[in-house]
Amino acid sequence: MCARTERCCMNDSDAVQQLRAELEQDLAFIGVNHAKNREMTRRIDETSSDDEYDFAALGYTIHNVYNSFESYFLRIAKFFENNLDEHEWHKSLVRRMTLAIKGVRPALFDVEFAVRVEELMRFRHLFRNLYKTPLIPEKVRFANEYTAAILDDFRAYHDRFDAFLVQLSDELERTK
Numbered sequence: 001m002c003a004r005t006e007r008c009c010m011n012d013s014d015a016v017q018q019l020r021a022e023l024e025q026d027l028a029f030i031g032v033n034h035a036k037n038r039e040m041t042r043r044i045d046e047t048s049s050d051d052e053y054d055f056a057a058l059g060y061t062i063h064n065v066y067n068s069f070e071s072y073f074l075r076i077a078k079f080f081e082n083n084l085d086e087h088e089w090h091k092s093l094v095r096r097m098t099l100a101i102k103g104v105r106p107a108l109f110d111v112e113f114a115v116r117v118e119e120l121m122r123f124r125h126l127f128r129n130l131y132k133t134p135l136i137p138e139k140v141r142f143a144n145e146y147t148a149a150i151l152d153d154f155r156a157y158h159d160r161f162d163a164f165l166v167q168l169s170d171e172l173e174r175t176k
Helices: 003-007 013-047 052-081 089-096 111-128 137-145 150-174
Strands: none
Touching: 013 052, 013 150, 052 089, 052 111, 052 137, 052 150, 089 111, 111 137, 111 150
């Protein structure tokens, strides 16, 4: 038995297949939110709008793109490591996805991609906590730059991780 198989002792090949299906569903949801973000970006660009409500709608789409990614990352962390830091768990979750954990799982993505996701995370935090502060269009535009090609770039990371899950499922199936 390899170390991965021992680490996933409670997670048989069916559980790995379930994780694959859940990650595919999360990827589709990331795509839906990304499409909404691109549509709202197009609307603002076409009208050269500085309207607060347009930027609130755009901010909402950035918020949702990040939340979609976070759900994806949580599934991986819970499946393989089964724990999360209580403090600053959002940031540590993104950083954890850059770790290749020997005998457990490969990194989901590299540090450069994590920087982009962290920018969305920071914006999401700001956006969720706007109470007495106006929404500044330039800050929304800045955060939105990180969403431009994020789905296309992430798809390659997803495909690579999915190939690992297929291999893991095959290993687990052979050890039954």
